[in-house]
Amino acid sequence: MTRQSERTGASLSRRKFIVGAGAAGVAGLAGCTENTDSGGSTDSGGGSTGSGGDSTESQTLSGDVDIAGSSTVFPLATAMAERFQSQHSEVSVNIQSTGSGGGFANYFCTGQTQFNNASRPIKGEEEQQCSSNDVEPVEVKVATDALTVIVNNDNDWIGDGLTVEQLNQIWSAESPPETWADINSEWPDEPLELYGPSDASGTYDYFIEAILGEEGPGHRQDYSATEQDRTIVQGVQGSEYAIGYLGFAYYSENQDSVQAVPISDGDGEYVEPSLDNALEGKYTPLSRPLFTYAAKSALAENHIAEFAKFWIENATSREIVANEVGYVPLSEDEQTEMMDKLESAIEEAN
Structure with missing residues (x-):
């Protein structure tokens, strides 16, 4: 983390x-x-x-x-x-x-x-x-931008971060996990609380394209959707078992309130969201124009x-x-x- x-x-x-x-x-x-x-x-x-x-x-x-x-x-x-x-x-x-x-x-x-x-x-x-x-x-x-996945400050089980495959599993409409343990048996058997942008948001569209695939089953809908990024930060800040995603600028404004999750694009290396990593092309697939x-x-x-x-x-x-x-x-x-x-x-x- x-x-x-x-x-x-x-x-x-x-x-x-x-x-x-x-x-x-x-x-x-x-x-x-x-x-x-x-x-x-x-x-x-x-x-x-x-x-x-x-x-x-x-x-x-x-x-x-x-x-x-x-x-x-x-x-x-x-x-x-x-x-x-x-x-x-x-x-x-x-x-x-x-x-x-x-x-x-x-x-x-x-x-x-x-x-x-x-x-x-x-x-x-x-x-x-x-x-x-x-x-x-x-x-x-x-x-x-470097689209950023965030979790609560008390989340100490993710470790190095999440893979693109795990992000897909969390947010996919097909057999979505209900608890953290459904993703990894060593993680807490506690309900996932999800926060993210609404379907009117370009961030939502880009997340589908980059993580879920436009031909996939789609984005799960049992989450707290909002057009206001501050609401996503507040939701994740308020629950130990919460996760969300939003633009980097809103995370950078709230670094003391939530944690950013490094992402692995399948090569085993977990890359943190940052301006330098986005500029250098390291933060894939979540950097975007x-x-x-x-x-x-x-x-x-x-x-x-x-x-x-x-x-x-x-x-x-x-x-x-x-x-x-x-x-x-x-x-x-x-x-x-x-x-x-x-x-x-x-x-x-x-």
Whole structure:
């Protein structure tokens, strides 16, 4: 068993705010819109203030930016929105944590938001729904996550960790185990208490793809499902026999409350979830890309386009993406690729 040792010190209080806001579900950042504190809001970590700070110096941006989608991407979107609004006080960024699928179905593909955050790629049926409403999604990778399995701090029997096979056994809808002893006879004969994201979450979808297999029997449904990651942490924290899974950022915010479980992908080596292990490709199969999707037509509006470019120009910042939020930043090559895609979409929208 392991506790991630990378601590972020001064950024802790900010990240606690972000996670708390995510649990609230809807976060209109009006308070941040008027924030003119230059102490932290304009610090991008890598020395870049993004295109929102340079290319628009001679113009005033104004208007609303509406974002729905993934609770996993929510804290990263919030961090970028805070900084953008500190430079453009007449822009209001409103973010809803609805789950990837909920955001696509109820907000983005119906034309109510300009962006949808997602912790997995858009599905074919979602693309069809968008198309039927004349919404053309532009996929932009914004970071890499290490999906994290957590257990209670009093769990002292798992030892080195869990295998992918054991995770499959725990969460599969086919003959799911009822007790820990059903997984390993040496473990306690006590009921499993399971916590995880709902089926509206991209984390749920990715877990099925990576652990259960899309052609398998599916995800068991006798568990406490929620769209709020803080609820998963609280559930696991409250029971010795609990287990759950969620995005790394929410675990990293609660390292004293729960334990992260190292995972073996069948080679006998148990790998802990960490930013470095995800970046190096060691944490398989649970490291995954994170996205935001922009509606191409909305990019014709200056404040929408400038916010999107600002996000990508700061997506390589270790200070923001890794230290403050808890994800792996884009590489410079990835940043160039995403910016080229974004610039092309903006040009086509105008």
